[in-house]
Amino acid sequence: MAWGNRSVLTNIALLAYPSSPGLRFLFFLAVSLVYTFIISGNVLIVVSIRTEARLHTPMYCFLGSLSGVEICYTAVVVPHILASTLQSGRTISLLGCAAQMVFFIGLGSADCFLLVAMAYDRYVAICHPLQYPVIVTSALCMRLVVASVVIGLLLSLQLAAFIFSLPFCRSRGIEHFFCDVPPVMRLVCADSHIHEHSVLTAATLAIAVPFFLIAASYACIVATVLKIRSAAGRRRAFSTCSSHLTVVLLQYGCCAFVYLRPNSSYRPKQDQFISLVYTLGTPLLNPLIYTLRNSEMKGAIGRLLSRNCLSQNLQDRGGYHLSGVSSVPAT
Template sequence: MTWGNHSLLMEFVFLAYPSHPELRASSFLGVSLVYTLIISGNVLIVVAIQTETRLHTPMYYFLGSLSGVEICYTAVVVPHILINILKSQKAITLLGCATQMIFFIGLGSADCFLLVIMAYDRYVAICHPLWYPIIMTLTLCVHLVVASVVIGLFLSLQLTVFIFSLPFCQTRGIEHFFCDVPPVMRLVCANSHIHEQSVLVAATLAIAVPFLLITASYTFIIAAVLKIHSAAGRQRAFSTCSSHLTVVLLQYGCCAFMYLRPSSSYSPKQDQFISLVYTLGTPLFNPLIYTLRNSEMKGAIRRVLTRNCFS
């Protein structure tokens, strides 16, 4: 069986993992701890939003959806990273690499699209409060979440098929922890400029366009908030957006650095560090940001933990 000119059984080898036994042990423990915190924090958010009636609003529905996507997003690569840390031969087949890239990029794109939806939700709530219950219906919320995942996976599928239809060089070593676009593109033996432009177009659709939409939403939000005469009202409006804006800057900053830049600035060590930030750091910080800055979420999570402890 072949995919283009490649055998589906062809293997790539990851070269970024530590070889020293002590470093492997500490890396495994560190990644395991962070992954446990990621899953625990995001699951707590999902459970709290599902069980607390007062949180059955569009804003918290989108927050729960974001946590659900991030659980799946990290599950695509982190367990594989943990296995590779312990293995002596850190290889992956072409088909496995392509599958990992499809879901990693697809769910990461869905993450970005969900942040756009959350910005739109805040825009409607603050700029058109009387129309909010009519516009943000449950049906619309479900459709928006499903659309973000479907579009993300569709764009990812197109990009992955394009990359893996290109001829690869004899070198099979990937200077990374998993199959991400920049390190895999380094193995392509073809007219790199044309293919880099194609990847840049896909990255622009998934990163730059959503960020511009978020910027537009917050421009209207800030203009509306500044018209509020009450200082307490302005503070309450800004506090509902500050957590989301913090997550947006963290998420889009890392993604833009990785995917919206020329290949001449590629640095394996630097990229490996940044990839760990948006693979482990962002899904870890998101629950902390949303819970520490939101009294309703803190109270709901406290009640969930209390019920579980007593039961």
């Protein structure tokens, strides 16, 4: 990217933050609480899957990887949002804006690709149950996870390189909380229609194509489940997919609304709200959906918390006894 001739635009002002100190404090408090729940919930899922032997299966490998990606995904923008809320001058450097966009879009795309891998896992488990242990191996899971992250970051790197190679206008402010594609594209002075098509093509690769793959896998799953004669078997098969399908609709619904549309339909206030939904809401709801609707995950998290509480109690009692022994006078 030709950073040398970017002297006109070296910093980008983030204009979406509340101007009132009271509103800024409430905004900071709300985002902090949600971010704490996001990190806590996803860390609990990752640690529970890691420590529980019975959860060392492909489905939970994908779920743990999804939670790990979402921890990184929110860490790209939320700490910066919190810091900017408390600052008087809320700006970000051009290079920092590009880096933020690369990792935010890249990890968000990895999220979408991981949901495709999880749909494939469910497809093989329900449509080809006898071949499942042979097809979906631990090695395949790791390759799909790595491929999801690498492809997502490569796509976002190319997209950011393209956007930041365009000429920007003298206006240096975006009506947003962080550097996302739609508000940054509003700074471009060149022919917007040509560049919009390029951005829509990248968004289609990262959003529409994976969604159609998920839809195709679920069409096969539904066709297979409807052939099951037992009503209990059908309920069990659908229950294993319902959590994943709920997350898919949340993730792809928000992403499609923001990225699969022309730049002319951009509405700052509306997009600010939607951006908070897919930046904070979806990573917050994912752990809740997967734990509340999954008895194995609830049991694993409960056992993890019980072990930690028991260990802490033993340490406290041990410290008390030691302090009591040390206080006995020598005879």
